[in-house]
Amino acid sequence: MTTKTSTDTAAQASINAAARELHLPTVRAEAERLAEIAARERQTHRGYLAEVLAAEVDDRTERRRTRRINEAKFPRIKRLAEFNIDAVPSITPATLGHLAAGNYLDAGEPVVMLGDSGTGKTHLLIGLGLAACEQGRRVRYVTTAHLVNELVEAADERVLSRVVARYGRLDLLCLDELGYVQIDPRGAELLFQIITEREERASIAIATNLPFSEWGAVFPDPRLVAAIVDRVTFNAHILETGTQSYRLRTSKNTRRRAN
Structure with missing residues (x-):
């Protein structure tokens, strides 16, 4: 022994x-x-x-x-399974299931969430990003204003190509709050570089409160607007979350169940 x-x-x-x-x-x-x-x-x-x-x-x-x-830097954790489908009838479980599987990532297809404030766009954006992370994909969440500021600083410090390449290596870029802040011409051109770097090669998911016809209020150059819309809508999955506040309805339902 x-x-x-x-x-x-x-x-x-x-x-x-x-x-x-x-x-x-x-x-x-x-x-x-x-x-x-x-x-x-x-x-x-x-x-x-x-x-x-x-x-x-x-x-x-x-x-x-x-x-x-x-590494994705999500502001909070939100899962697609937690999204209240009943609150947004235009989005089906089959649609979310298809996106959660990640086939759109393999094809480099964009995803756009359109809807008013509070309708669940950011929940869906983070949920898609989290699902991609759980598959081992490289993901980054960032607001549009933050990304533009980062790009401007990188250009001033002469490291723009390095930053653009870093964003280009991501499997999924989650771009939130497009439409809340107007972007100056220089910032718009820099953001266009990121979008072009990923075109038909790596996916970008965008949450915006503006329909495509109103993106001219964000980007000052009409030709640049047309080019950006063309790139983010080609073979895109477009989810419309509507105009009624998802957060407000969820809060009401929670209070109702508690009572």
Whole structure:
């Protein structure tokens, strides 16, 4: 028994050393526990190895998912499953399910959420971004005003190409609050660079309170407006959230259920 214990201890030490060298933290943490389970259940060597490697893969997937969510910089967590479909009848569960699957990302197709303030656009935008993160995709959420300011600062500091390339590498760019702030000509041209960088190659999801016919109130150059609208609507998935406040109806329903 002592000999077996010594052998097992030496084997565990070797596993720990190898796992540390190979950067396999879950193997190092779980190998001994899974070995005890394997012995009780009389698993084969292959069965035990499969369990150890599966644990490492699962843990690595979860760490990657968590990292993607943190890197996306969502202002809060909102899931598509939590969206109240009854409040916005024009958007069906099938539509959300199709988008959650992420096929539009593989095709580089845009998504546009159109509707008045409070109608659930940002919830949908974050929900799409979160679903993409959970698939291991690279996502970034940003308001239009913040992105334009970032681009202007990058241009002033002569690092614009680096910033544009960084946004170009994303699988999904979630652009919120387009239409709330007018953009000056320089900012509009810089934003156009980001949109062009992603055209038909990587998806952009936009939440806006303005119909496309009114985007001229945001972008001062009519030709630039036409070019931007053309790019964000080509093969786009357009979700109309309407004019009635989603937040107000949700709050009323919550109070009604509580009473």
